[in-house]
Amino acid sequence: MRTGSVQRDTSETAIKVAVNLDGTGEYNVSTGIGFFDHMLEQLSRHSLIDLEVETKGDLHIDQHHTVEDTGLAIGEAVAQALGDKRGIRRYADALSPMDETLTRVALDISGRPFLVWKTEFSQKRLGEMDTEMFEHFFHSFAQTAGITLHIETLYGSNNHHIAEAAFKGLARALREAVEIDPRKAGVIPSTKGVL
Structure with missing residues (x-):
């Protein structure tokens, strides 16, 4: 099993994260x-x-x-679980529809963190969450996971749907990109020989 765990303690936050890339989508999440x-x-x-x-x-x-x-902690745990990235598919993309919203997510587990964010919200909060923090989450995750990540809302009007389509799109792309490719199991997916 490809797993990672991170404990991050600062004067601002105390965080424990654990991931299993070969799981079944079980979760226990509490952020406040x-x-x-x-x-x-x-x-x-x-x-x-x-x-x-x-x-x-x-x-x-x-x-x-x-x-x-x-x-940052989730990205770090994912990077830890990926190890040297041997055998992974590496690239993936997903179109994520949610009612009137359609979002495109593409990623490369490249070791080169980068975020392209083309998503806007028409309200400042969803529930108690500031909508400006969504971009910041994806940036932080991509940074420590070592992922090139592109997220673009092609169209949509409901702010809840816009946010959820981005997370579901990332999920579906990650699911494919971290899978072991049976045709290349044991091989690092780069002509450089390292990611």
């Missing part, structure tokens, strides 16, 4: 931000990556540190 929990549960369920997250953050200040550090 209800809508964020809902999105991370979607990420786990649709990627089939088992995910445990326990975050205690300085929410009395704002959500920034909690969301950022949770993204």
Whole structure:
């Protein structure tokens, strides 16, 4: 089983994360931000990556540190679970429809973190979550996971659907990209020989 676990303690947050890339989409998530929990549960369920997250953050200040550090910790745990990335498919993309919304997610587990974010919200909050924090989560996750990640909302109007389509799209693309390719099992998917 390809697993990773991270404990991250700072003066702003205390986080424990565990992932199993070969799981069944089981999750136990608690960040103190209800809508964020809902999105991370979607990420786990649709990627089939088992995910445990326990975050205690300085929410009395704002959500920034909690969301950022949770993204960093999940990305780090995924990178740990991938190891040298031997045998993975590496590239994947997904179109994620949710009612009137359609989102495209493409990624490369490249070792070169980068985020392209072409998504906008028409309201400042969803539940108690600041919508500006979604981009920050994906940036933080891509940074420590070592993933080139492109997320674009092609169209949509419901803010809940826009956010959820992005997380489900990431989930579906991750599910494919981290899978072991039976035609290349044991081989690092790069002409460089390293990722």
